[in-house]
Amino acid sequence: MKTIQDPNLIAHYITQFNLNQVFTTSKHALIQLRVYEQNEIILHEGDELDGIYFQVEGRTKVSSSVGTGKSLLLRFCSPLSLFGDIEFVQEVVVQSQVEAVQQTTLLFIPKQKVESDLMDNHSFKDLLLKHLSYKLLTCTSASRTNLLGAVEERLASYLLTIQLQREFGKEIQTPYIPDIASLIGTTPRHLNRVIQRLTDMEILYKVKQEIVVLDWERLDEMSNGIRFE
Structure with missing residues (x-):
């Protein structure tokens, strides 16, 4: 400071x-x-x-x-x-x-x-x-x-809150997976399963320290309008 x-x-x-x-x-x-x-x-x-x-x-x-x-x-x-x-x-x-x-x-x-x-x-x-x-x-x-929210909903809400612009395919730099898991109240193992499930659904995918969102609209639907702000 x-x-x-x-x-x-x-x-x-x-x-x-x-x-x-x-x-x-x-x-x-x-x-x-x-x-x-x-x-x-x-x-x-x-x-x-x-x-x-x-x-x-x-x-x-x-x-x-x-x-x-x-x-x-x-x-x-x-x-x-x-x-x-x-x-x-x-x-x-x-x-x-x-x-x-x-x-x-x-x-x-x-x-x-x-x-x-x-x-x-x-x-x-x-x-x-x-x-x-x-x-x-x-x-x-x-x-x-x-x-009350499922981990999918919490992850979607988190990603939508931290995004800088609503651009198709926007890459989001993400901290260590355990940090995200802790913030949204789940375990790293469960979060990785959720990310894999969303990858199979072609909503996003993860490469190294980046999460790439492929479909913001479906992610928005999954979040039920909740934002951490």
Whole structure:
């Protein structure tokens, strides 16, 4: 992580995401600009919360650990997203791991500054409420998918969420199969069987570290409209 001292860029993001009512000019000094590289952890589950994060560039992945020590995918996030709001309101440690999927820029406000300078701002409280309710919606959807959906549905939802463009034959760089299996709540052996079954159906195929989707429409039908975002 690196911190950038650039008041003009901070002001640009505040204007871009209509945060002027939350961060008036006098409040700009509260804000740090932080940049995280791909695969860098932004928030570690179980750590003490240090502040509120506003994602203004890039893409992040939010996951939560389960009793076996594995991770379960909750959602992918794009701008504008908030992190630390649940923990701040509930006064608990960080509940989920947040990882940068690509280079990601965030506005960061230290916890003590939030408490002393922002909690009397109705626009800030309205923003917290908006994002908290959105997380309730997405977590409910993710939980339903992870608990009730077949592995085929979960894999389809995962692939459709991470795709960059809807292009026939688009190749998707994929991490180690056990990582995907852990994220969607299955075993590597079962996931490999599912990939082979979808290969036999000519929906996709896997070559080394790439999954190539041949039929996005059938994959979309298989996902039942569920997305991890």
